[in-house]
Amino acid sequence: MNLTKIVSLLFALLFVYFVVVQYNDPDPQVWMPIYGIAVAACLSIYFAKAPRSYVFVVMALAYFFASYQQWPPQYEGVFWGEMKMRSINIELARESLGLTVSGMGMLVMAYLRTRLGK
Numbered sequence: 001m002n003l004t005k006i007v008s009l010l011f012a013l014l015f016v017y018f019v020v021v022q023y024n025d026p027d028p029q030v031w032m033p034i035y036g037i038a039v040a041a042c043l044s045i046y047f048a049k050a051p052r053s054y055v056f057v058v059m060a061l062a063y064f065f066a067s068y069q070q071w072p073p074q075y076e077g078v079f080w081g082e083m084k085m086r087s088i089n090i091e092l093a094r095e096s097l098g099l100t101v102s103g104m105g106m107l108v109m110a111y112l113r114t115r116l117g118k
Contacts, residue, residue, distance in 0.1 A: 012042035056110035063103030070096040
């Protein structure tokens with residue numbers, strides 16, 4: 001297995017984890033598909049069935065824009081040690097962070113896609 005496959009599979013597993021933890025979210029019908037799309041994108045690289053790299057760049061921009069839109073009005077941290085939501089600002093910060101990670105992942109997929117083309 002080459003490095004491209006390893007990296008894309010690791011990102012796919014990370015985003016599968018993101019999907020799983022959304023099960024207990026108040027609005028999983030929104031967040032599970034968002035992260036599910038990231039899983040599909042990573043698997044398209046893994047199976048060498050990926051669209052052109054600009055598609056991943058557009059996806060990254062969409063994730064970054066959504067992250068900006070989700071940013072809380074007042075940042076109160078993310079409080080990793082506890083799962084319950086103490087305030088809406090903490091939930092928004094967590095969602096924004098997840099979208100940022102997704103955007104970064106799509107940039108990595110764009111890079112990997114350019115490597116596939118060589």
